[in-house]
Amino acid sequence: MTKIGVFVCWCGSNIAATVDVDAVSEAIKAAPGVVFATNYQYMCSEGGQAAIRSAVAEHGLTGVVVCSCSPRMHEATFRKAAAGAGVNPYMVEIANIREQCSWIHKDKAEATAKAIALARAAVAKLNLDRPLTAPETPVTKRALVIGGGIAGIQTALDVADAGYEVDVVEKSPTIGGKMAMLDKTFPTLDCAACILTPKMVDAAAHEKITLYTYSEVEKVSGFVGNFTVDIKKRARSVSVDRCTGCGVCSEKCPSKRAKSEFDQGLRERSAIYIPFAQAIPNVPVIDRDTCLKFQTGKCGLCEKVCPSHAVDYSQEDEVITKQYGAIVAATGFKPIGLERFDEYAYSRSPDVVTSLEFERLCNAAGPTKGHLVRPSDGKEPKTVVFVQCVGSREASGIGAMKGKPYCSKICCMYTAKHAMLLREKYPDSEAYVFYIDVRTPGKNFDEFYRRAAEEYGVHYIKGMVGKVCDEGNGRLTVRASDLIENRQLLIDADMVVLAAAVEPDPSARALATLLTASMDTNDFFTEAHPKLRPVESPTAGVFLSGMCQGPKDIPDTVAQAGAAAAKVIGLLSKDRLVGNPCVASCDETLCNGCSACERVCPYGAISYETKTVVDRGAKDERRVASVNEALCQGCGACTVTCPSGAMDLRGFTGRQIMAEVDAICR
Amino acid sequence: MRVDNDDILRSSGTDVRKCMKCGKCSGACPSFDEMDFPPHIFVSMVERGDAAALLSSKSLWTCMSCFACVERCPRGVEPANVIEAVRASAMSPQGANRMRPEDVPVFLGAAGECLVPQQLLASAFRKYSR
Numbered sequence: 001m002t003k004i005g006v007f008v009c010w011c012g013s014n015i016a017a018t019v020d021v022d023a024v025s026e027a028i029k030a031a032p033g034v035v036f037a038t039n040y041q042y043m044c045s046e047g048g049q050a051a052i053r054s055a056v057a058e059h060g061l062t063g064v065v066v067c068s069c070s071p072r073m074h075e076a077t078f079r080k081a082a083a084g085a086g087v088n089p090y091m092v093e094i095a096n097i098r099e100q101c102s103w104i105h106k107d108k109a110e111a112t113a114k115a116i117a118l119a120r121a122a123v124a125k126l127n128l129d130r131p132l133t134a135p136e137t138p139v140t141k142r143a144l145v146i147g148g149g150i151a152g153i154q155t156a157l158d159v160a161d162a163g164y165e166v167d168v169v170e171k172s173p174t175i176g177g178k179m180a181m182l183d184k185t186f187p188t189l190d191c192a193a194c195i196l197t198p199k200m201v202d203a204a205a206h207e208k209i210t211l212y213t214y215s216e217v218e219k220v221s222g223f224v225g226n227f228t229v230d231i232k233k234r235a236r237s238v239s240v241d242r243c244t245g246c247g248v249c250s251e252k253c254p255s256k257r258a259k260s261e262f263d264q265g266l267r268e269r270s271a272i273y274i275p276f277a278q279a280i281p282n283v284p285v286i287d288r289d290t291c292l293k294f295q296t297g298k299c300g301l302c303e304k305v306c307p308s309h310a311v312d313y314s315q316e317d318e319v320i321t322k323q324y325g326a327i328v329a330a331t332g333f334k335p336i337g338l339e340r341f342d343e344y345a346y347s348r349s350p351d352v353v354t355s356l357e358f359e360r361l362c363n364a365a366g367p368t369k370g371h372l373v374r375p376s377d378g379k380e381p382k383t384v385v386f387v388q389c390v391g392s393r394e395a396s397g398i399g400a401m402k403g404k405p406y407c408s409k410i411c412c413m414y415t416a417k418h419a420m421l422l423r424e425k426y427p428d429s430e431a432y433v434f435y436i437d438v439r440t441p442g443k444n445f446d447e448f449y450r451r452a453a454e455e456y457g458v459h460y461i462k463g464m465v466g467k468v469c470d471e472g473n474g475r476l477t478v479r480a481s482d483l484i485e486n487r488q489l490l491i492d493a494d495m496v497v498l499a500a501a502v503e504p505d506p507s508a509r510a511l512a513t514l515l516t517a518s519m520d521t522n523d524f525f526t527e528a529h530p531k532l533r534p535v536e537s538p539t540a541g542v543f544l545s546g547m548c549q550g551p552k553d554i555p556d557t558v559a560q561a562g563a564a565a566a567k568v569i570g571l572l573s574k575d576r577l578v579g580n581p582c583v584a585s586c587d588e589t590l591c592n593g594c595s596a597c598e599r600v601c602p603y604g605a606i607s608y609e610t611k612t613v614v615d616r617g618a619k620d621e622r623r624v625a626s627v628n629e630a631l632c633q634g635c636g637a638c639t640v641t642c643p644s645g646a647m648d649l650r651g652f653t654g655r656q657i658m659a660e661v662d663a664i665c666r
Numbered sequence: 667m668r669v670d671n672d673d674i675l676r677s678s679g680t681d682v683r684k685c686m687k688c689g690k691c692s693g694a695c696p697s698f699d700e701m702d703f704p705p706h707i708f709v710s711m712v713e714r715g716d717a718a719a720l721l722s723s724k725s726l727w728t729c730m731s732c733f734a735c736v737e738r739c740p741r742g743v744e745p746a747n748v749i750e751a752v753r754a755s756a757m758s759p760q761g762a763n764r765m766r767p768e769d770v771p772v773f774l775g776a777a778g779e780c781l782v783p784q785q786l787l788a789s790a791f792r793k794y795s796r
Contacts, residue, residue: 343694343738395684395741403740436688466694466738481693483706488698 002063002091002127005036005055006119009043009068011098018102020112024067027116031123035059044074049081056085063087063129065122067095067115088131090581090651095122117664124663128656132581137630139225139577140325143568144169146217146511147330149177150196150554151546151561153203155328158565160208164572167322168203169212169231171507172261174279175200177332181262181356183363183370184421185554186413187448193365197278204280214285216507218319220327220514221604223631224541225577227324235315237286238272242310245282249302249311250274258290260367264357266375267367272302272311277365286311326541326568327515329525330561331508333547335500336391340402344387344498349470350375352496355414362421372425374495377474381494384422385478386415386433387465391501393436404501404522409551411499412439416449418497419458431458432491434465434480442553461489468496502551516603517542524550535564539603540633543567582651583632584639586625589615590646593623597638597647605631606638670755671715678751680744682713691735691745700728705735705745712748721756725749765790 008025010016021039029037036059040048043066055061064087066078071094079089097115105111143159145152148170156166168175179185180200182192203209212231219230238249253270260267262275271291274284292299293313303311335356338346346352351374353361364370374381388411391403412435419431433452438460440446452458463481471477478491504523512519517537518526525544528536535544545564546557571577584597584605598606605628613622625638625647639647639654648654675682691705698704702724703711711720720726726749735745765787773782780787 389688389740393686393740401742434693436686462689464688464690464693466690466692466734479693481689481691481698481704481706483687483689483692486704486707488692488695488704 002033002129003035003059003061004031004033004063004065004123004126005052005059005061006031006034006038006065006067006123007043007048007052007055008037008039008097008115008119009048009066010039010041011069011102012041015068015098015102015115018105018108018111019097019115020108023112024097024115024119028065028067028119028123031120033063033127034123036061043068044077049077049084052078052081053085056082056087061085061087063091063093063126065093065095065119065126067097067119067122069098070094070096070100090132091126091129093122093126093129095119120663120666121660124659125656128653128659129651132651134581135579135629136576137223137225137579139572139574140227140323141165141572142167142322142324143326143328143572144217144227144229144322144324145328145330145545147177147332147505147546147548148172148175148203148211148213149330149332149546150179150199151332151548151557152177152328152330153199154558154561155330155543155545155565155568156203156209157199157206158562159568159572160206162565162569162572163208164569165208165210167210167212167231167324169215169217171214171216172275173214173236173283173285174275174281175203175211175213176276176278176280178334178356179554180276180278181264181359181363183359183366184417186417187442187444189417189420193278200278200280211281212320213281217511217514222323223628225325225571225574226630227327227541229322229324229327231320231322233318233320235317236283237288237291237311237313237315238284239310239312239315240281240283242308243283243306244308244310245274245284246307247274247284248305248307249284252301252305254299254301255290255292258287263360263367264354266357266360283310286313326543326571328543328545328564328568329508329511329515329517329537329548330545330564331505331511331548333502333551334505336403336503338390338498338500341390341498343467344390344465344496345468345470345476346498349468349476349496351381351474351476351494352468352470352498354498354500355411355418356500358418358497359414362418362425372422374474379474379494380426381422381429382426383430383491383493384419384432384495384497385465385468385476385480385491385493386419386431386497386499388412388415388433388435388438388499389464389501390498392499404503406501406522406551407439408499408502409439410502410553412437413442413445413448413553415497415499416452416458420452420456423456423458431456432478432493433458433460434463435460436462436464442555463489465496502547504548508548515539515542518602524548535560535567541571579630580634582634582649583629584627584634584636584647584649586627587646587648588613588622588624590644591622591624591642592644592646593625594643595625596641596643597625600637600641601632602635602637603631603633605629605633671712671717674712674717674748674751674755677754678712678744678748680742680747682709682743682748684741685709685713685743686741688740690738690740691743694734694738696732696734697728697730701725705729705749708752709743709745709748712752717752717755720752726753726756729753 025037095118142165255271259265260269288294360366394403465480469477543564
């Protein structure tokens with residue numbers, strides 16, 4: 001029989017003003033198993049914890065009930081206090097008489113009666129509690145970062161600098177991500193490549209970092225501290241060890257029809273190619289879909305001209321299996337496709353471009369070598385219309401939901417930047433920015449936007465473009481509203497730049513399934529807590545870095561990448577992880593082998609095995625559920641799904657829950 | 667003429683509170699220059715319960731119901747349907763029925779038979795609310 005001590009907290013006046021704490025501690029003495037009850041001003045204080053210790057010593061308590069705030073607040077505190085006094089920490093129950101009682105009631109008599117009922121429920125459950133021991137598992141001291149953009153690079157560098165090994169998996173042939181495509185960065189207008197490429201070089205040169213480019217994560221198993229991951233290295237058809245990056249192969253390649261992914265399709269590239277000059281690794285890959293050798297069997301020119309014999313057509317995809325203690329998702333974003341936005345003539349006119357395409361047209365390493373011209377005829381634009389919120393902030397309805405319901409966050413700032421760049425390159429040009437709101441929360445952001453309007457003379461117009469007509473003579477007619485002056489404008493433009501909404505990279509969805517990490521309705525990874533745990537996924541050991549969690553600019557991304565790294569370092573610095581003993585367990589004599597629990601388990605913790613079960617003295621071969629206690633998070637989905645009542649959660653068994661209900665309904 | 671703003675909200679079938687005042691409707695409207703209240707202001711006035719002021723507006727009759735605004739509104743507000751609701755309300759003002767129930771017996775014969783086509787009675791009532 002458990003010897004129970006009950007401690008009722010006043011929480012200053014938070015509880016004591018609404019609940020008669022003396023009455024509670026007096027009434028609970030009559031509950032079965034209770035040998036001691038008292039109340040105290042602040043149970044969480046040192047004095048309160050000392051009261052627990054001395055009561056345990058004096059009355060030989062084997063279980064403790066604290067009637068106080070939510071267990072989310074101080075359960076850990078009181079478990080620790082109990083453990084310090086020699087009581088098993090899982091023999092501690094919290095009766096929440098603050099959030100669920102004093103804070104929501106006014107009548108003292110009723111609140112006191114309810115507090116007593118809640119205390120009785122906790123005592124009833126504690127009588128059925130059994131001491132539990134938290135399991136411990138070792139930690140593999142290596143991290144995996146999935147995605148090699150600025151988020152992944154920064155997380156990898158920070159973790160590696162702390163002395164831990166990091167592998168970066170990037171699906172494209174080079175690291176660098178979207179930031180490598182940008183020309184300048186707001187709000188300082190410094191060159192993106194100038195600040196990114198040194199970090200790319202640092203990552204490649206770091207002794208603790210291994211880069212797997214042109215690679216994808218194929219399989220993930222295991223759990224926090226002990227993940228096993230299969231990485232598929234796609235065949236580059238070029239030996240990374242031998243290639244010197246001289247570029248002769250790309251020059252001589254006769255197949256030059258493929259659209260350059262890096263240049264947003266504004267330039268054609270060869271079948272054997274390096275995405276951009278500062279690519280890391282600076283080793284080409286053969287795009288087998290457009291390579292003549294792979295498509296027709298004839299050619300093989302690159303192999304002949306390569307001075308270092310690096311071209312290898314026989315290379316095959318390779319799967320590497322490695323262990324990791326922590327995994328960071330840094331899969332980034334892409335702009336949404338604008339095919340369905342007919343009103344902006346994006347699909348019809350080459351001079352209607354996305355902001356990312358405009359970025360490449362401004363970039364000195366871009367398809368025009370930084371000479372900003374119209375894609376249709378190569379002429380310098382004189383009048384450019386910028387449209388913000390293209391596909392962002394949409395609601396469902398006729399014509400709507402071609403885009404996304406959220407604000408893409410970065411468009412206001414990069415549009416201001418683009419308008420400035422245009423005015424700087426061509427002082428006689430006109431820049432019109434159509435906006436719904438200009439959102440510039442960020443250090444020096446609003447000042448940047450005001451500079452665009454005040455110093456650069458960019459015309460900011462509160463209103464929206466309703467239609468863009470390609471007149472066919474190289475002119476674009478833009479019809480738009482000007483809400484401040486209540487008029488409709490017709491602008492004769494040379495170019496239209498669309499600030500397309502951002503969306504998570506499509507690879508994120510499959511990755512979330514592999515990681516059993518949850519996503520929101522927009523396919524952004526969900527954080528464990530929107531305010532207090534913003535870089536952790538609810539799945540233990542999985543962390544989030546950059547745009548894959550939500551729209552972010554570069555400063556926010558780098559900050560979050562560092563935060564994710566800090567969480568990874570905190571995890572890897574531990575030699576062993578203490579798990580949660582309150583996990584599911586299967587009563588094999590009751591299990592009917594239906595697999596219902598296996599299907600609902602969000603963590604993949606349940607499997608089925610055939611084993612010998614002794615049931616009432618008779619041995620029997622049965623297919624029964626088996627719980628991997630390291631993977632189980634104790635959510636309880638299996639216990640309510642199980643039709644035969646075989647599944648139970650330790651510390652929260654069906655009997656314990658019913659005892660609580662009975663105590664309250666008595 | 668009286669108009670019930672709630673009736674208009676109901677019969678338009680859309681939620682004007684979804685409007686985020688972007689003005690894309692007015693940027694798309696081909697009749698903009700002929701309107702005293704362009705689509706975005708029209709929606710805004712209905713939203714704040716001032717549909718009565720729109721009953722005599724020019725916009726009511728210069729909207730061509732081309733549905734460009736409906737097609738392009740990013741919030742699904744469907745401005746043309748809001749205009750149509752006010753227009754329908756202007757065409758059927760309250761209490762302006764051509765016939766009242768007590769007028770009906772005039773059209774009935776001695777045996778209670780209808781002396782005019784029934785459709786006449788129906789149409790005299792159906793366009794006008796309450």
